[in-house]
Amino acid sequence: MTKVPTSHFDAKATLGDVGQWDLLKIILQFTTPVSRSPLASMDDIMHLPIVTDTAGKQLFLKIDTFVQSTDMPPQMSHYQVGKKAVTAVISDLGAKGIRPAGIGASLCLPRGLLANNAVAIVHGIADACQHYDCGYFGGDLNEGLEIVITPVAVGMADAKKVPGRGGARPGDVLCVSDRLGRTAAGLEILLKGNDCPPNVREILKNAVFAPETPLEQGVAFVEHNFATAAIDSSDGIAFSIGQLATESKRGVEVAVDALPIAPEVAEYAPETVHQVELALYGGEEYCYLWTIPKNMLAPAKILCKEHKWQLFEIGTITQGSEIVLKDKRGESSPLRTSGFTHFAGDAPSS
Amino acid sequence: MTKVPTSHFDAKATLGDVGQWDLLKIILQFTTPVSRSPLASMDDIMHLPIVTDTAGKQLFLKIDTFVQSTDMPPQMSHYQVGKKAVTAVISDLGAKGIRPAGIGASLCLPRGLLANNAVAIVHGIADACQHYDCGYFGGDLNEGLEIVITPVAVGMADAKKVPGRGGARPGDVLCVSDRLGRTAAGLEILLKGNDCPPNVREILKNAVFAPETPLEQGVAFVEHNFATAAIDSSDGIAFSIGQLATESKRGVEVAVDALPIAPEVAEYAPETVHQVELALYGGEEYCYLWTIPKNMLAPAKILCKEHKWQLFEIGTITQGSEIVLKDKRGESSPLRTSGFTHFAGDAPSS
Numbered sequence: 091m092t093k094v095p096t097s098h099f100d101a102k103a104t105l106g107d108v109g110q111w112d113l114l115k116i117i118l119q120f121t122t123p124v125s126r127s128p129l130a131s132m133d134d135i136m137h138l139p140i141v142t143d144t145a146g147k148q149l150f151l152k153i154d155t156f157v158q159s160t161d162m163p164p165q166m167s168h169y170q171v172g173k174k175a176v177t178a179v180i181s182d183l184g185a186k187g188i189r190p191a192g193i194g195a196s197l198c199l200p201r202g203l204l205a206n207n208a209v210a211i212v213h214g215i216a217d218a219c220q221h222y223d224c225g226y227f228g229g230d231l232n233e234g235l236e237i238v239i240t241p242v243a244v245g246m247a248d249a250k251k252v253p254g255r256g257g258a259r260p261g262d263v264l265c266v267s268d269r270l271g272r273t274a275a276g277l278e279i280l281l282k283g284n285d286c287p288p289n290v291r292e293i294l295k296n297a298v299f300a301p302e303t304p305l306e307q308g309v310a311f312v313e314h315n316f317a318t319a320a321i322d323s324s325d326g327i328a329f330s331i332g333q334l335a336t337e338s339k340r341g342v343e344v345a346v347d348a349l350p351i352a353p354e355v356a357e358y359a360p361e362t363v364h365q366v367e368l369a370l371y372g373g374e375e376y377c378y379l380w381t382i383p384k385n386m387l388a389p390a391k392i393l394c395k396e397h398k399w400q401l402f403e404i405g406t407i408t409q410g411s412e413i414v415l416k417d418k419r420g421e422s423s424p425l426r427t428s429g430f431t432h433f434a435g436d437a438p439s440s
Numbered sequence: 441m442t443k444v445p446t447s448h449f450d451a452k453a454t455l456g457d458v459g460q461w462d463l464l465k466i467i468l469q470f471t472t473p474v475s476r477s478p479l480a481s482m483d484d485i486m487h488l489p490i491v492t493d494t495a496g497k498q499l500f501l502k503i504d505t506f507v508q509s510t511d512m513p514p515q516m517s518h519y520q521v522g523k524k525a526v527t528a529v530i531s532d533l534g535a536k537g538i539r540p541a542g543i544g545a546s547l548c549l550p551r552g553l554l555a556n557n558a559v560a561i562v563h564g565i566a567d568a569c570q571h572y573d574c575g576y577f578g579g580d581l582n583e584g585l586e587i588v589i590t591p592v593a594v595g596m597a598d599a600k601k602v603p604g605r606g607g608a609r610p611g612d613v614l615c616v617s618d619r620l621g622r623t624a625a626g627l628e629i630l631l632k633g634n635d636c637p638p639n640v641r642e643i644l645k646n647a648v649f650a651p652e653t654p655l656e657q658g659v660a661f662v663e664h665n666f667a668t669a670a671i672d673s674s675d676g677i678a679f680s681i682g683q684l685a686t687e688s689k690r691g692v693e694v695a696v697d698a699l700p701i702a703p704e705v706a707e708y709a710p711e712t713v714h715q716v717e718l719a720l721y722g723g724e725e726y727c728y729l730w731t732i733p734k735n736m737l738a739p740a741k742i743l744c745k746e747h748k749w750q751l752f753e754i755g756t757i758t759q760g761s762e763i764v765l766k767d768k769r770g771e772s773s774p775l776r777t778s779g780f781t782h783f784a785g786d787a788p789s790s
Binding site: 097098099100101102103104105106107110112113114116117118120121122124134136137138140141142143144149151153154155157158159160191194195196197198199200201202203204205206209212213215216219225226227228229230231233234235236238240242244246432433 | 447448449450451452453454455456457458460462463464466467468470471472474484486487488490491492493494499501503504505507508509510541542544545546548549550551552553554555556558559562563565566569575576577578579580581582583584585586588590592594596782783
């Protein structure tokens with residue numbers, strides 16, 4: 091093993107210059123390929139087929155980091171930080187129908203942090219684990235300049251049933267598990283100090299502070315083979331739509347009228363254009379996006395009614411490769427599929 | 441799930457005031473107990489018995505974070521950062537005889553980092569995985585104020601064979617897998633700018649920059665049931681000795697003369713007292729400490745000779761509870777078992 095200097099970019103280029111996506115492409119070249127995995131290379135959960143249990147299920151793993159400077163609005167409590175960090179990793183597994191068996195978390199904390207706030211983070215982690223009925227098995231404790239919480243979630247699943255991002259087929263119906271836009275509206279209120287009607291203010295802020303993810307619905311949908319492809323909406327629903335379309339090598343037609351704008355969002359943002367923007371480009375919502383074959387839609391709806399789960403049809407997978415937004419008059423315009431992206435680079439348009 | 445404020449410490453106390461150990465005790469109260477686990481509650485790997493494979497092996501997991509401000513001397517390359525971060529998690533599994541099946545890593549990087557340095561980190565991660573014959577299955581990418589690398593390693597093992605920290609019995613021989621002190625000497629040279637004979641300078645610096653861990657030896661020792669207890673030396677060998685003694689509820693007698701001071705350390709630090717200090721209290725060495733029953737020592741030595749592995753006897757487990765250092769004249773003095781500790785708090789004396 092020799093110490094090889096690795097030059098892939100211009101010598102002076104920073105991550106701010108090259109952006110998240112070009113770096114990710116390089117990183118993928120260094121990772122171990124997994125053959126016959128349902129997950130596309132760009133998928134954000136890991137599949138370790140080398141671990142197979144007595145029921146033939148294989149190991150899936152999700153690791154994600156909550157960073158104070160990037161992810162924690164000043165008004166957010168430390169308890170909420172712990173819960174949200176866990177919710178984020180469970181969301182990625184849940185969208186694929188994988189029930190988390192356990193959570194570990196590496197905590198990196200600054201020396202000046204109030205000790206009770208450190209405990210509050212751990213309390214939040216433990217409560218989130220309890221909420222999703224999953225063990226909290228420990229982790230590690232380190233010191234750093236800012237709060238950095240890295241939970242890892244593991245779950246076992248039948249790899250043949252796990253829907254990736256690439257399975258959508260023409261005619262499949264695009265569905266989401268919740269009304270949209272609350273988190274994006276909440277972030278505008280919190281970070282830009284935007285005005286908001288008092289009656290919806292708490293709900294919108296809470297969407298940022300205390301998100302939940304519909305794990306049981308995700309597990310049930312995969313168990314029943316409802317979904318041909320699945321992803322969570324943590325980078326914004328438009329981005330997720332773009333991922334499903336690109337990886338499935340298909341087009342998508344989304345009906346503007348069908349977008350389930352949350353009523354609180356409509357109250358906060360009276361203009362339709364603003365509402366649609368919030369619904370499509372808000373990240374951290376942790377709801378699920380599925381493509382469901384038409385004949386599976388009826389049983390999916392029955393199951394949702396039975397469990398009081400939400401389900402909204404927002405579009406259709408098409409033969410082509412275009413991703414379009416169709417307005418009320420039937421006119422189509424291209425849907426921008428960029429989502430939240432680190433290092434100020436742009437997401438690849440799909 | 442209600443949002444409970446969590447007060448365990450004085451309202452104004454920071455982590456710098458309370459220290460790592462008091463916080464860890466509270467964290468443990470929030471984690472899920474694992475019954476019939478070989479690992480003590482304070483152990484730094486996780487045991488998830490809910491995942492059992494076809495051979496009856498269970499899932500073990502290690503997550504640990506490499507933080508720029510705490511763990512990266514200015515002279516260290518980004519490639520070395522990636523490799524060392526992986527070595528650290530593999531070391532914890534290896535000490536318990538668990539072969540890592542796969543690695544994932546969450547990368548948290550500042551926007552201003554040179555893009556090629558980000559790639560070098562990933563290159564280091566991939567090379568370390570290859571070195572230890574373990575897949576690199578991806579992870580996650582985030583933005584933050586400093587470089588924070590969180591690898592997670594998973595491995596399957598027969599839980600009945602995994603040695604914890606609490607299995608040492610009176611008469612067992614305390615052994616280490618390598619000569620000691622190089623890392624501590626290297627850190628003094630790097631961080632304090634201490635003088636060093638030129639002929640050993642690179643070796644001592646390299647112990648900090650490019651440590652390795654004797655994974656194969658660790659796996660073989662557990663496979664052959666050589667060890668009643670095991671731990672890696674990443675927090676310093678004295679700390680590890682304290683952990684084995686405390687968790688085993690036994691005493692330890694360490695012979696000063698038997699400490700295998702690395703020859704480069706002897707050259708750097710001519711005074712015996714300084715050498716012993718470097719050998720006992722240097723962290724990040726990633727060698728293993730085992731307690732081996734007397735009748736197992738001969739076969740262990742034969743195996744080591746066969747594979748050119750190192751093995752040094754440094755002491756004995758005693759009936760009592762005292763942890764002592766025995767000098768050449770046969771006189772005993774208490775061994776201070778504190779190791780590296782975050783937040784400036786002190787490790788509990790064992």
